[in-house]
Amino acid sequence: MEHLVNDHALINGTRIAHGTHGDGDPVVLIHGTPSSSIIWRNVVPELTAAGYKVHVFDLLGYGLSERPWDPEVDTSVTGQVPVLEGMLDLWGVDDLHVIAHDIGGGVAQRFALQSPQRLRSLTMIDVVSFDSWPSERTHQQMQAGLESLIKAPDADHRAHFRDWLYSTVQNKQRLADTSLETYLDFISGPIGQGSLFQHQVRHYVPDHTNDVAPRYGELGALPVQVIWGADDAWQVVDWAHKLHAAIPGSELHVLEDCGHFAMEDQPELISALLVDFLKRKGEV
Template identity: 25%
Template sequence: MTITEELIEVGSLKWFYRNAEPVNPTDKPPVVLLHGLPSQSYSWRNVLPALAEYGFRAVAPDWIGFGFSSQPDRRDFAYTPDAYVEALAEFLEKLGIDRCSLVVQGFLGSVGLQYALRHPDRIERLAILNAPIMPEAKLPWKIKQMGIPLVGDMLTQDPLLVDRTLEGGGGYRVEDADLDVYRRPFLKSSDAGRALLAVIKNLQLSKVTAEIQSGFAHWNSPVLVAWGMRDPWLPFSLAQAFTQQIPGAELAQLEEVGHYPQEDWHEKVNDTLLTFLRRQIV
């Protein structure tokens, strides 16, 4: 298999993404993996090769404003959910991906769910890992404080916020070599912190989760909700309530896994995802 780091221009925006090509390509739709806050596509580094090994092309982008993608000024990119949905649609179109299996995680992964609801014909299967999927979901204080005027301006300029948030979401220590990658955008430019601040201020969580709850009541494609049971911010009860409203939806408990499952325990994520993606649709 081949895993590469790519950069593509879509309009005025530059998207960085990690691309995994299988050794033996198949006609299976590609898998697109979307990260949450304040992460980046690097979080999927151990999931991408597992998907490619079983014949899936896998694409994991850095959201605009995150990682090594563009970090435009708020005057040039609104950092609202609607702006992200539109940008994601244009990104996938540029890559020639007209249908995919979508995997979303975390806060901002909710944008992927909005994309799915607005483009259901482009979704083969949908997997949700610890994301705000019900109106009861609340932004944790650890992240919410980053959007407070003045306070947030200072917090989001601290590269160590990545350490505290990723490790606080599951209680596991992230290796220093990996943290170096997560910190790099914040060390390179203050634009990374300003983008994060703008995202948190514009999450519109109540509006977004209301759209998700009502929209998925009429969803038909296969859905997997895999939940890290050590998530301190989004309780398992959200996953239970969500799956109960979708006929045929699968619910998987990832024991000893936190808010960032692909970072905390990728082997469990790989097993669960591959079982779901390889199962024949009836």
């Protein structure tokens, strides 16, 4: 699969894979777990065609970015905020639209509350919020202990997480025919399997969103859009309504026949919603 990230930069001493596409007003896309920037592959062309300059990157510890060996390197939601800030400095972007998915939404929430003057708009798609995470299924999995999960045989690991990834979508065949194996390769093998638990699973801690949840009302000063899959099994749709209610003036769109990896199930509809929102609410 052709990746959207085609360059690398050192940010705070760690290597981050990134890419820039198109020209126009800047849009930054932030992916979640256990994915990478490839989840945006069907959205980026629609945004660039609509006249936006789209910036993507793989979070630290994810995708094609560095997987730090040092466990002291912070790859949590909170730890990813300085990575985002470093990328914005690299790109020379200080006035941007942010579109975020899953834990990327936690990163975006913290950044938006910390630096609201830098945002033109914020769109959150099936994001973590409050104490909505980890999901019940992931919590049960974590009870087995990270050490035993890290040491599971590769075949068992792949079988388990192939099923895990299938639970993110409604259209399982479409996922299988396109990006499933790419997602799986990133979190499997000698590096990927250990990295999944060191850089992703061990940071599934709701403190990163719960401690800013009392301030969600402040996001109402920005144009905010919330998009959710009606069939999201990881972040059930009740959380969409709670987040929408907490942010005055926000828009909510719940998409039928759509799971947690919404951009895999409904990329065309999501792209249309994004372009419409940016055109209506995102002008300077």
